[in-house]
Amino acid sequence: MKTWLICIDDTDDIGTKGTGEIAQEIAELLCEGEGESCSFITRHQLYVHPDIPYTSHNSAMCFRLRSNKPLELIKRLAVTHLSGQSAAASDPGLAILDCDSQFSRAALIRFGLEAKEQVKTKSEAYELALLQGISLSEHGGTGQGVIGALAGIGLRLYGQDGRVKGQVDLGQEGHEGGIALTVKEALRLSGLDCVVSLDGRKLRSDEVLHLSNKAKAVYCQHQFALLVYWNKDRWCNALKRHLKEY
Template structure:
């Protein structure tokens, strides 16, 4: 099996299926089938990457791209065909979908790709710039409706994911079927990792918690991609580890 990084952007409109949900569906179509009770494959976690919000950039609500990694036996032509078919089927009529596909075993300049992603968080980029860089790096970049403006975000999303320090994991985590958002649960880090499929608990200051540390979790439990790991972001409040607040998650 080969590993691929795939990113889509600008597939939705107000009141339609979100880009993150569409990305999850594509990932499921591409990934090998696993037993229902198996732990989630960490590579298939979809990460949301926030891009520049500016009057010159059209977007639905937040201008974010959705990226995921998948290991599959499908070849490139099959992967692209599956992605395109699903985008055409599920994208909103008013959307401007873009698709970026990167063979992670290819010889590409990761520094250039990361730089483009970081620049796209603070400045306006053009389709021409995106196509030029994709051609230089061997990234397959394609547009599938409307203006095709989504190619910019989809290429940027690849770079941001590869940086290992950007992205919020789509959705929220649950700790078993009886998880209640209003209650406080206090698992050890090891228990939390086992139940969620995450790789680490990392503090807002960058500290990786030991597996025997206890954390207090309440409300919506969100994960991020940081230090090249899918992690629960936590902060220390009065000597107690707690899941990060919305404000603390904002940089991701």
């Protein structure tokens, strides 16, 4: 069983299926074998600039796959779905990293962090992918999505970036005023790894959370974490402004 990181970018257009939804479908498709599994999907925000074409937010979607499938089959299945589901006006890119191979984690992380703050080029992405043995390919339009796809791999390796796709539903949205439960209960119900405060402290299993409205998880300290903040003498799920860091 091998571990892979798979990332896609630039698959959608206004009014079409989102990149996150397509990533979820690819993940489900790839982990259908016995014992195979996929992680939560992380959304990585990239640089927003007039020189970078994007639909709305310029973000890449990445997930970890544990599978016995060979690279050729993983790529074929992913490409077939990506090509069939991407919007006509999109510029899809796909990156696949064999986590058991020899590669420079530092170089990939550097590329990912730079892609959050500056304009990168396709040639830079392809050159780095070749050096690091990463399968990087474009599947329509200008193929600009290869930049974000490779950047998303680097940011997932960084371990301190990305929001987890979807909401953390622990029943709080159906209760006026929210609900209270312990960290242990929240982790059991959500499948997340930990609960983390804004300053990076992991909460104890017996600490009580007060959750309301929409709760989001982030990728923090290489774990999937519910982000919380201290408000009026209690721990509450992070607000939109707190999540901007991820």
